[in-house]
Amino acid sequence: MPDNIKIYLVSDATGFAISDVYHGYANALKTLKIPHEEFPYHLFRHVFADEISYNVIHSTALIKSKGFTHAMYIGGMKNVPEFMLESLYHVKRVVVATEDPHSFDPNKHRLGLIDYYFSNERSIPASGRYKNVYYCPTGACNQECGITPREYVDERYHSDILFLGALYPNRQRVLEQIIPMVKKNGLSFKICGHVGYMKKSSPLREYIYDARTIPHAETVKYYNGARATINILRDTHWSPRSKSGKNPMNRSRFAPESLNPRAYESPMCGSLMFLEDTRPESRDIFTDDEVVFFSDGEQLSEKLESYLVSKDPSVAREMTLAAFRKVSMAHTYVHRLQSIMGVLRAGEV
Amino acid sequence: MPQKEGLQEQDQSQLQRQCHDGGSIPPGFSGFVAIYDDGTRVLERENYHSEKLRKKMATNWLEIDRARLASLELYWRGQMMSSIGKADHPDISPPDWFFSHTGCLDVSTHSIRVVARNIGYKDGSGLTNIISVNEVDGTMKGYARA
Numbered sequence: 001m002p003d004n005i006k007i008y009l010v011s012d013a014t015g016f017a018i019s020d021v022y023h024g025y026a027n028a029l030k031t032l033k034i035p036h037e038e039f040p041y042h043l044f045r046h047v048f049a050d051e052i053s054y055n056v057i058h059s060t061a062l063i064k065s066k067g068f069t070h071a072m073y074i075g076g077m078k079n080v081p082e083f084m085l086e087s088l089y090h091v092k093r094v095v096v097a098t099e100d101p102h103s104f105d106p107n108k109h110r111l112g113l114i115d116y117y118f119s120n121e122r123s124i125p126a127s128g129r130y131k132n133v134y135y136c137p138t139g140a141c142n143q144e145c146g147i148t149p150r151e152y153v154d155e156r157y158h159s160d161i162l163f164l165g166a167l168y169p170n171r172q173r174v175l176e177q178i179i180p181m182v183k184k185n186g187l188s189f190k191i192c193g194h195v196g197y198m199k200k201s202s203p204l205r206e207y208i209y210d211a212r213t214i215p216h217a218e219t220v221k222y223y224n225g226a227r228a229t230i231n232i233l234r235d236t237h238w239s240p241r242s243k244s245g246k247n248p249m250n251r252s253r254f255a256p257e258s259l260n261p262r263a264y265e266s267p268m269c270g271s272l273m274f275l276e277d278t279r280p281e282s283r284d285i286f287t288d289d290e291v292v293f294f295s296d297g298e299q300l301s302e303k304l305e306s307y308l309v310s311k312d313p314s315v316a317r318e319m320t321l322a323a324f325r326k327v328s329m330a331h332t333y334v335h336r337l338q339s340i341m342g343v344l345r346a347g348e349v
Numbered sequence: 350m351p352q353k354e355g356l357q358e359q360d361q362s363q364l365q366r367q368c369h370d371g372g373s374i375p376p377g378f379s380g381f382v383a384i385y386d387d388g389t390r391v392l393e394r395e396n397y398h399s400e401k402l403r404k405k406m407a408t409n410w411l412e413i414d415r416a417r418l419a420s421l422e423l424y425w426r427g428q429m430m431s432s433i434g435k436a437d438h439p440d441i442s443p444p445d446w447f448f449s450h451t452g453c454l455d456v457s458t459h460s461i462r463v464v465a466r467n468i469g470y471k472d473g474s475g476l477t478n479i480i481s482v483n484e485v486d487g488t489m490k491g492y493a494r495a
Contacts, residue, residue, distance in 0.1 A: 032495045147489035268491065325431055328491020329478040335493055338474050 003345055007036040008061050008068045008091070011044065012075030018098045020216040020261060022074045024141035024333030025096065031334050034341065037066065054081055061091050070094050070115075070344060085113035092116070094344070098138060098261075100124055101236055101254040102247065116347070118340060122257045122281060134343055137281075140264035142332040144216065147270030147324060148224040157218075157225035160187040160308055162271070163232070164214060164222055165262065166194040167204070170235035174276075175204055177297025181305050182207075192222055197240055223269035227316070228308060230300065231262050231275045257281050264331045267291065267323030272307065272316045274300060285331070290323035376427045379484065381448055381468050384434075385417040393448070407461075408450075415443040421468045423480060425487045431480045433470055445471040447479060465490075 009029065011022040022041065029036045039060070044053050061071050072094040073080060085093050092115040097103060100121035111117055111130055118136035119125055125133045150158065161182065163175055175191070182189045190209040198204060214222065223229055236256045239247035257280045266273045267290070275282050277293040286293075292307060294300040307316055374382065380393035397409040420434030435441055447469040455462040469479035469492075479492040 031493070142490065142492050146491070149487050152486050152488070270489070321431060324489065324491065325433075325480065328480060329472075329493070332491065332493055334476065335474075338476060338493075342474075 004067075005034065005069050005341075005344060006067050007034060007094075008057070008066075008071045009036055009038045010057055010071060010073050011039070011041050012073055012080050018075045020141060020144070020219070020265070021096070021098045021138060021333070023144065023216070024139065025072070025074055025337060027141060027143040028333040028337040032337060032341070034337075035067075037068070050079055051081070054084055058084060058088070061088055072096060074098065082110070082113075085110060092344075092347075094118070094340075096136060096340070097121075101252070101256055102234075102239075104254065105248070105251050108252065116340075116343060118343075120258055121254060123254045126257075127254065134340075136336055136340060137258055137331075138261040138264065139331045139333050139336050140261070140268040140327055142268070142328060142334060144220055145223075145265050145268035147268075147320075148221075150225060153221055153225040157221040158188070159190040159209075159222070159226045161189045161228050161230065161304060162192065162222055162226035163190070163230045164192045164219060165232075166213075166234075167191070167196075167198045168235055169197065169238060171232040172198060172202060172204060174232050174297040174300060175230070176202070178301045178304060179203055179207075181301040185305065185309050187304075187308060190222075190226075219265070220269055223266050223271045226271045228304060229262070229266040229271040229273050231260070231266060231273055233260060233276050233279055259285065264327050267320070268327045268332075270320050270324060272320050273323065274303065286323065286326070290319055290326055292319070374424055374427060374429075378424050378427050380424060380466060382422045382424065383413045383418055384420045384422065385414070386419045387417070389417075410448065413448075415446050418443070418446050421446065421448060423466060423468045423482055425466075425482045425484075428487075430482045430487070430489060431468065433468055433480070438470060438472070440473060441470045447471065447477055451481065 007029065009026055011018065026038055039057050044050060048056070060066065061068050068091050070092045071088060074096050075098055093113065094116045095107070095114050096118045097107070097120055100119045101124065104119065104121070104124060107117070111132060115132060117130070117133045119133055120136065120138050122135050124130070125135045165171065189207045191204060191207045192210040192214055194213050195208055195211045233256070237247055238245055242248050259279065259281050263273070263275060273291045275286060275291045275293055277283055277295055282293065292303050294303055378392065382393070383391045391413055394409045395407065397406045399406050399409070399412065401412065420432055422432040423430050447467070449467045450463045451465040451467060452461045452463050463484050465481045465483050467479050467481040469477055471477045476493045476495060479494065481490045481492060
């Protein structure tokens with residue numbers, strides 16, 4: 001259906017944790033041949049100060065001959081200044097949030113200035129409190145993620161068990177419980193990601209392999225090289241930024257229901273995912289034939305031993321392929337963008 | 350090169366036999382297998398002589414009856430990599446099935462070289478969901494396109 005929509009795609013300046021989502025949507029816009037222009041992503045962090053970048057974005061969005069109809073911000077919106085939302089006149093503001101419910105509080109008072117707010121947290125639009133909030137979960141980028149056979153992946157990315165992500169206290173508690181099983185079976189267990197929240201005395205320290213915030217291009221390689229990936233969902237009540245440890249960014253107390261991008265990327269890269277089933281969406285999206293569910297550290301330890309040591313490797317392979325099929329056919333950013341465009345087109349009528 | 354053609358003829362007759370008796374996949378087979386409602390399996394074939402059309406074809410895709418398709422299975426070097434079936438996607442209609450090769454012209458031999466083999470289907474939202482397996486290393490990618 002021909003339409004006059006032209007999108008200006010902008011990443012917010014939060015940091016590169018959201019770069020996978022941004023590139024996912026950029027690729028999806030190209031795949032679906034939707035007229036768009038991207039604000040050069042690298043200018044935010046390497047060339048201009050944030051304020052200058054936003055001034056450039058504001059000026060460009062209003063150039064009439066470019067014909068922009070929508071400015072789409074990918075990310076948590078923590079740093080987007082008010083004037084970007086207040087004075088874009090004929091250009092509609094679309095926000096695709098990636099960090100909800102953690103980042104919803106700084107935005108909710110600005111919802112009146114935003115035309116379409118796509119939250120990655122299902123409980124926010126489901127609450128019915130906000131009329132312009134829609135549900136759009138995160139997904140996997142089909143350009144970057146794929147199953148690369150282990151023998152083609154550099155050896156330093158190989159592991160039996162991989163945990164990749166920030167080591168929040170709830171994640172540490174679960175991971176500590178698998179250490180005896182890892183030692184008993186001599187498995188290769190790698191922890192990659194931000195470890196700043198971990199105590200120096202933590203027994204997990206000896207398993208830290210790459211203590212950085214891993215760029216997405218490498219994340220994919222780690223998933224490709226891992227036999228199993230552990231996905232422990234983040235504790236929404238805890239924040240490293242407050243003295244009390246309570247999260248000040250979710251005062252509306254939305255109960256987390258949705259999954260993180262890792263839940264889609266890991267199966268897309270062919271790693272058997274061990275997924276925490278404490279959020280309703282875990283079992284709404286995946287089944288026992290695709291991923292291994294666990295509720296606590298003890299269960300995780302038992303199931304890891306069962307699938308990696310006791311069971312035939314073909315069982316894990318079948319599950320991995322089934323999960324890959326599920327994600328690649330319904331949960332990529334192309335599918336997400338198709339849903340977003342449906343909402344935007346309906347709004348144009 | 351008569352020797353090479355002879356080998357191809359032999360392979361074809363073997364595949365022909367297997368595709369009609371529903372036998373196992375030949376070792377090292379790369380390509381897709383079309384499975385009909387009645388359980389008949391038709392293997393994808395290249396450099397194929399069509400008895401129906403009385404000519405040599407690049408593939409046997411024209412002879413695959415989409416109206417009877419129940420599922421597609423994609424193999425790489427004898428190993429099943431993925432499958433798409435009506436059991437999981439009951440809304441697939443005959444024109445929605447998709448199979449293709451991604452290829453390139455090899456300038457050294459002046460022949461078309463298969464880079465990846467793809468199977469897929471078109472879903473209700475108009476997206477064609479494709480699973481692609483690289484011919485050389487077996488890398489799998491999942492795509493959706495308009």
